[in-house]
Amino acid sequence: MTFSSAVKDELIRVTPDVRHCKLAEILAIVYFIGTISLAETNEMSLRITTEHSGLARKYFTLVKKTFNINTDVVISNSALIKHKHLYSVSIIDDTGAREVLKAVKLFKNQEPVDGLYLGSNSVLINSCCKKAFLRGAFLSAGSITDPEKSYHLEIVCNTMEDALFMKELMGDLSLYPKITTRKKSYVVYVKDSEQISLALGLMEATTSLMKFENIRILKGMRNDVNRKVNCEAANINKTVLASLSQLEDIQLIKDKMGLDKLTSNLEAVANARLRAPHASLDELGKMIEPQLTKSGVNHRLRKLSSIADKLREK
Numbered sequence: 001m002t003f004s005s006a007v008k009d010e011l012i013r014v015t016p017d018v019r020h021c022k023l024a025e026i027l028a029i030v031y032f033i034g035t036i037s038l039a040e041t042n043e044m045s046l047r048i049t050t051e052h053s054g055l056a057r058k059y060f061t062l063v064k065k066t067f068n069i070n071t072d073v074v075i076s077n078s079a080l081i082k083h084k085h086l087y088s089v090s091i092i093d094d095t096g097a098r099e100v101l102k103a104v105k106l107f108k109n110q111e112p113v114d115g116l117y118l119g120s121n122s123v124l125i126n127s128c129c130k131k132a133f134l135r136g137a138f139l140s141a142g143s144i145t146d147p148e149k150s151y152h153l154e155i156v157c158n159t160m161e162d163a164l165f166m167k168e169l170m171g172d173l174s175l176y177p178k179i180t181t182r183k184k185s186y187v188v189y190v191k192d193s194e195q196i197s198l199a200l201g202l203m204e205a206t207t208s209l210m211k212f213e214n215i216r217i218l219k220g221m222r223n224d225v226n227r228k229v230n231c232e233a234a235n236i237n238k239t240v241l242a243s244l245s246q247l248e249d250i251q252l253i254k255d256k257m258g259l260d261k262l263t264s265n266l267e268a269v270a271n272a273r274l275r276a277p278h279a280s281l282d283e284l285g286k287m288i289e290p291q292l293t294k295s296g297v298n299h300r301l302r303k304l305s306s307i308a309d310k311l312r313e314k
Contacts, residue, residue: 003147003208003211004143004145004146007138007144007200007205007208008054008055008138009054010206010208011135011139011203011204011205012054012057012058012139014203014205015058015062016128016132018128021126021128021129021131021132022062022066022132023104023123024123024129024130024133025062025136026059026062026063026066026103026104026136027105027123027133027136028132028135028136028139029048029055029140030046030100030101030104030106032137032140033048033049033050033141034047034048035047035049036101043094044094044097044098045090045092045093045094045097046101047088048088049086049088050087050140051086051087052087052139053085055139056073056088058139059089060073060089063091066103067103069096069099069100070096071090071091072088072090072091072092073087073088073089073090074087074088074090075087075088076088105121127173130169131202131204133169134169134173134199134202134203135202135203137155137166138153138155138203141155141156141157142156144196147193147216147219148219151193151196152189152191152196153189153190153196154188154189154190155187155189156182156185156186156187157185157186157187158186159186163186163187164179166188167179167188170199173202174198175198176190177190177195178190193216196212197212197213200212239280243279245305246273246301247273247274247277249305249308250270250274253270253307253308257311259271262304265300266300268288268289269284269292269301269304270304272287272288281294281297282294282297
């Protein structure tokens with residue numbers, strides 16, 4: 001099971017305690033995956049279709065508990081994906097369909113609302129209802145990447161207006177997503193790990209949130225260790241290259257003029273480096289009498305380098 005599926009399976013079991021939050025979650029499900037049909041007799045029906053059996057079951061339960069309305073459930077084979085089922089939950093009773101649509105404010109003046117800007121929907125006034133709507137939207141049109149691979153949570157919208165609304169609603173919940181296009185869809189997404197963690201908490205995916213945080217902590221520790229190892233490796237590499245350059249300079253001085261022609265301080269450092277090619281500056285300083293500091297050794301090695309450069313010019 002993917003991480004996204006595990007999150008959704010957990011959210012399926014989250015049921016709002018109060019009616020207004022139930023309506024908000026029903027609104028999200030109907031808005032994202034619902035279809036309103038009007039017969040020639042002017043009778044209305046409402047159907048949601050999903051590949052997730054758990055979501056179909058949750059919608060069925062929410063409608064039953066909130067309105068005490070009977071629904072028809074139909075399972076069919078997907079025309080696009082082999083061995084994949086589609087689950088349809090329909091309210092074919094005209095009175096029931098109109099009651100649900102009125103309750104979630106998708107019905108006005110005896111007609112279904114067309115092209116409604118969700119920001120004006122009075123169902124979504126309370127913060128708790130916005131959280132319930134976010135949960136319903138994620139269940140209907142969202143996904144989350146396995147945090148072991150990368151951090152990415154998204155909700156796919158059909159129009160830019162819907163995407164802008166989702167961005168605004170998530171902003172009200174202290175989430176700050178971005179919008180991108182994918183084929184004919186508009187994707188509202190979050191890539192920041194802390195923001196995704198917050199989103200999981202807002203949707204009440206407690207177990208998934210704990211797993212996400214554990215992975216995030218372990219990844220952070222691994223990254224810290226890798227950074228330290230890489231830094232140490234870079235320092236070692238830098239030290240080795242510097243040592244090779246110093247040995248080359250000292251050998252040139254030895255061949256061209258002899259180390260005994262140097263001042264006693266420079267000769268002592270040169271001999272120390274020849275005896276210990278891989279020693280650090282601190283270690284070289286302790287090999288000399290009297291002992292030198294790291295900066296003192298470095299200063300003398302630079303003088304030796306300058307002498308070698310002058311010999312090369314000659």
